[in-house]
Amino acid sequence: MESAIPAHLVTERTEPVAHPPGWQPPYPSFVARFAPSVTQVAMAYFGVQYRAGSEPPIVRTALAGIDAACADGPGHVDRARYVDEAGYETIVRIAYWDDVSEHERWFATARELWLSDRHSCDEAGFFVEVLRPSTSRFETLFSNDRIEGVAHLAGTLSGEVREHAYWGGARDRIPLAQRDALEPAAPPVVVDDGVRRVVRGQHNLCLIRSGQDWTDTDGDERRMYLEEVEPVLRAGMDFLREDGNAVGCYANRYLRLVDEDGNTLDKSFGMSWWRSLADLDRWAKDHPTHKAIFGQAMKYLSTLGPAARLRLYHEVTVAAADEQYFEYLGCHPGTGMLRAAALDQAGAR
Ligand code: HEM
Numbered sequence: 001m002e003s004a005i006p007a008h009l010v011t012e013r014t015e016p017v018a019h020p021p022g023w024q025p026p027y028p029s030f031v032a033r034f035a036p037s038v039t040q041v042a043m044a045y046f047g048v049q050y051r052a053g054s055e056p057p058i059v060r061t062a063l064a065g066i067d068a069a070c071a072d073g074p075g076h077v078d079r080a081r082y083v084d085e086a087g088y089e090t091i092v093r094i095a096y097w098d099d100v101s102e103h104e105r106w107f108a109t110a111r112e113l114w115l116s117d118r119h120s121c122d123e124a125g126f127f128v129e130v131l132r133p134s135t136s137r138f139e140t141l142f143s144n145d146r147i148e149g150v151a152h153l154a155g156t157l158s159g160e161v162r163e164h165a166y167w168g169g170a171r172d173r174i175p176l177a178q179r180d181a182l183e184p185a186a187p188p189v190v191v192d193d194g195v196r197r198v199v200r201g202q203h204n205l206c207l208i209r210s211g212q213d214w215t216d217t218d219g220d221e222r223r224m225y226l227e228e229v230e231p232v233l234r235a236g237m238d239f240l241r242e243d244g245n246a247v248g249c250y251a252n253r254y255l256r257l258v259d260e261d262g263n264t265l266d267k268s269f270g271m272s273w274w275r276s277l278a279d280l281d282r283w284a285k286d287h288p289t290h291k292a293i294f295g296q297a298m299k300y301l302s303t304l305g306p307a308a309r310l311r312l313y314h315e316v317t318v319a320a321a322d323e324q325y326f327e328y329l330g331c332h333p334g335t336g337m338l339r340a341a342a343l344d345q346a347g348a349r
Helices: 057-070 100-114 149-153 169-173 219-247 277-286 288-307 336-345
Strands: 042-051 076-083 088-097 125-131 138-142 189-193 196-200 205-213 249-258 264-274 311-319 324-329
Touching (some): 057 088, 088 100, 125 336, 138 149, 169 277, 219 277, 219 288, 264 336, 277 288, 324 336
Antiparallel strands (some): 138 311
16 A cells, blocks of 8 residues: 655655544555656646537637647647536636646747637637646546546556545645645735736635546446436536535536547546635535535445446645636636636625
């Protein structure tokens, strides 16, 4: 059994771990292992939104442009789509990098392209949401050996890790949390309110991407996922999307991954911005929707063990203030971190 924290990031703990002494998880899980030379990564979300129904021509042109840019640079790119709380169809590209100076050079051009004057129109809105966390500020967890998301940048997966299958495991896997409580600072605020709206994030803002892959399930397991687990997951995602602010969730998206031709895959993920890791932990531990899906997952991961074909993974980041960038062109005010900043201005927090 390995520690989820790689040897080169182990420091003396001043913060407690949540698992009991001698903890043995009831089922295996793994984490991405980055080479010690990787000290920081970038996760850049490029989104385009339009009123669901008819896709304006500018969307195709813009996506072709960002796809061309993504073909030359990022270590990994994901494509996904969702309909947001205001009924806007939204298509995203997520570009992952393990070299942040390379990313910054690339991003200057990609940002200009994505948020250019040519994209300023009534039919569509464009956004970029970027985190550049140091490797001590995020963690991953996989129920199996199929790599997703940021883990594509890692050399390999670990062997079975100790810090999982109990509440507080995510915090215990974040290297910086060994000696930092990761408390949130002042809330997000709009700092540039021109045609392009720039949001200054928040120190220790938290992002989770929590994924589900039912590609390989069949028979009873597929039925159980689609009929028993997915509706509960959807209810949790709807709750966070509509009412998440009550529990510290600034914005939530429930996305389906798509392939290069836009075909929907049997893979989804929740992606949400949180005021703090503590708020996210609390929702996972206490809210009936996640409690219910956690209970289901425990039941069959423990029973099926490595034979389970439903694959689960997540990546959780707690970003420093200078590791964040948010910019919106022509987006509705409920979009992503614009929504978080509006909550603050409305005194709703
Ligand atoms: C079908 C969907 C899901 C299933 C089956 C599921 C199941 C689980 C399981 C089994 C764990 C424990 C993992 C471990 O430590 O071994 C877990 C942890 C967690 N899940 Fe989910 N989950 C799902 C979706 C989500 C989503 C969409 C989110 C957030 C947007 C989320 C947030 C969390 C968090 C934050 C933890 C870590 C809690 C902690 O360490 O204290 N989950 N989930």
